[in-house]
Amino acid sequence: MMADMLLEVRGVTKRFGGFTALENVDFVVRPGERVGLIGPNGSGKSTLVNCIAGTLRNEEGSIRFEGEEICGHAAHRRIRMGLARSFQIPKPFASMTVLDNLCVPLLYAARRHERLAPGRIVEEALRILGQVGLAGRARAMSGGLTQVDMRKLELARAMAAKPKLLISDEAMAGLSASEVDDVLALLSGLKEQGVAVIMIEHVMRAVMKFSERIAVLVAGRKIADGDPQSVVGNAEVVRAYLGE
Amino acid sequence: MSNKIFAAVTIAVALVLAAVTQLIPNEYFFSAAYTVLLFVILATAWNILGGYTGYVNFGSAAFFAIGAYTTVFLYNAFKAPLAVGIVAGTLVAGLAGLGLGYLTLRLRGVFFAIASLALAVVLYIFVVNWDYVGGARGAYVIQPREIPFGLPRYIHLIYAVQLVMAAFALVVARAIEKSTLGRGLAAIRDDELAAECSGVPTLKLKIFSTMASCALMGMAGTTFPYYLSYIEPSSAFSLSYAVNSIAMPLIGGMMSWMGPLIGAVLLGSVQQLVQVTVSSAWNLLIVGVLLVLFVTLAPNGIMGWVDAWRRRKGR
Structure with missing residues (x-):
């Protein structure tokens, strides 16, 4: 059972002082699966991503990746195992060109398991x-990109780590409808390469189209998890989004 | 150019330069050049942590002094020759850098800077109260009577040694800059969290970079007791080392190994010139004025300015 799961989050709790950001959250992802993670602002989506990626430490619970407990691992070890994430607010390496930005994860993460020749x-x-449509900007300084291009770069950098699981944290915020479709096609293409994707998104059209399964977080608790149609029909989810 | 070729060329140039300049009749040249070269090493070393990795070290003087006082200690204990002092001083300063890195690199930005400054103060007080190396009185290190290679005075030798060590520091800095390691350090400088999430082992790289930087600073200090034959804490821990080793890379440019070299040669020479023509008290004032000028007019230093010009021309 366990080895079937790519990612297995069990009973994860994260507190910031007296505030409980995540409470006893269970969450699983199977290899190659496309999962949508939704919830109102402040519901703990990014906190969960940070706990999975290792940029925050959860106080309780276990997180397993390919059956291995990773709670004690530093973030760089997790990405080397194949667990990549993009940031909600783009964090480009501003003094480098766009191309060099991608060389960092290629050199430090992908080379480990892909055996890429230098x-x-x-x-x-x-x-x-080329896949994300930034080939023309390869030699440009990444600090000077537009917001939209920075989001694409953010995604490209996560892809360059050659992950088995890619967590896309609001990659589509602020993109136009056609650009959303481009990114969707890109993320869907990853499935063919066997990459599982967790998509955190407010653009519901994209989440519905993309996800095979949707999990809903509200106030740090998971209130629903299932196929997209049943989740959006769930009375508790409707209440969380629209009120009584 | 590969690292090996660059190393061979740089060391060869340094050796030839050291040999040819021995013909200069003016004794003062050697003393002034020694000081400039000392700053070339300090600035290059500082830039490995400050420029490549983005961590500002205010404690350069401490590591310089560790190198100098290792020489004094070994001289007092075993009358150890200069070469032994150089190797030992570099290693001890490197170890101190490892300690500083391990204890403080979880601190970011200004907090790290303050911690490095605090370390310098602690070490200063330690040396002032350590009688074996002279304490506050200072210590004498007698220059050997026999000078190798038939050189006329000891300062000629110290100068040549410093020249080769400066070349070595440049080779190390360039090798780090051009390597995978250098790319990882640059990623840390730009965004540490994103670097960690791109697979860069940030803590390990930061500790390595601190160690390399501090070891080279220590190396710069190992010849210093022989330079004046006398050393005391307030000159070894002088503020001017800390200030200059930051100002020189800033003025030259912090992105490449060439920046600190240019900054140190430029600023160091101007200071030497002013010292003999105007007054020695004007030194730090000049550093300050140049720093203000560069921060406003060329914030990325001379090399940054050259790069921008090249890019414009390339378009």
Whole structure:
């Protein structure tokens, strides 16, 4: 049972002082699965992502990746195991070119398990930039990109780590309808490569179209988890979003 | 250019330069050049942590002094020759850097800077009260009577040694900059969290970078007791080392190994010139004025300015 799961979050609790951001959350992802994670602002979605990715430490509960307990692992070890995330607020390496931004995860994370020859790093970076539509900006300084391009770069950098699970934290906020479709196609394409994706998103159209399963967080608790149609029909979810 | 070729060329240039300049009849040249070279090493070393990694070290003087006082200690204990002092001083300063890194690198930005400054103060007080190395009185280190290579005075030798050590520091800095390690350090400088989430082992890299930086600073100090034959804490821990080792990379440019070299040669030479023509008290004032000028006019230093010009031309 356990080995079937790519990611297995059990009973995770995270407190900030007296405030409980996550309370006893269970959450699983199977290999290659596309999961939507939704919830109102402040419901704990990003906190959960941070606990999974290792940028925050959960006080209680266990997080397993491919059956291995990763709670004690630093973030860089988790990404080397194949657990990549993009940031909600883009964090480009501003003094580097767009191409060099991708070389960092290629050199430090992907090379470990992909056995990339050093000479192929740039080639691979350019291929990924082509996928996200940034090939033309490869030599531009990443600090000077537009917000939209920075979001694409954020996603490309996560992809460059060659993950088995990619967590996309609001990659589509502020994108136009056609750009949302581009990113959706991109993320869906990852499934063919066997990459599982957790998509955190407010753009409901995208979440519904993309997800095979949706989990809903409200005030730090998971209130629903299932196929998209049944989740949006769930009375508790409707109440959380629209009120009584 | 590969690291090996660069190393061979740089060390060869340093050796040739050291040999050819021995013909200069003016004794003062060696003393002034020694000081400039000392700053080349300090600035290059500081830049490994400050420029490449983005952690501002205000405690440069402490590591410089660790190198200098290791020489004094070994001289007092075993009459150890200069070469032994150089190796030992570099290692001890590197170890101190490892300690500083391990204890403080979880601190970010200004907090790290304050911690490094605090370390300098603690070490200063320690040395002032350590009688074996002279305490507050200072200590004498007698220059050996026999000078190798038939050089006329000891300062000629110290100068040549410092020149080769400066070349070594540049080789190390460039090798770090061009390596995978250098890319990881740059990622840390730009955004530490994003670096960690891109697989960069940030703590390990920061500790390595602190160690390398501090070891080279210590190396710069190992020849210092022989330079004046006398050393006391307030000159070894002088504020001017801390200030200059920050100002020189800032003025030269912090992104590449060339920046600190240019900054140190420029600022160091101007200071030496002013010292003999105007007054020695004007030194730090000049550093201050130049710093203000560069921060406003060329915030990325001379190299940054050159890079921007190149990019404009390339378009």
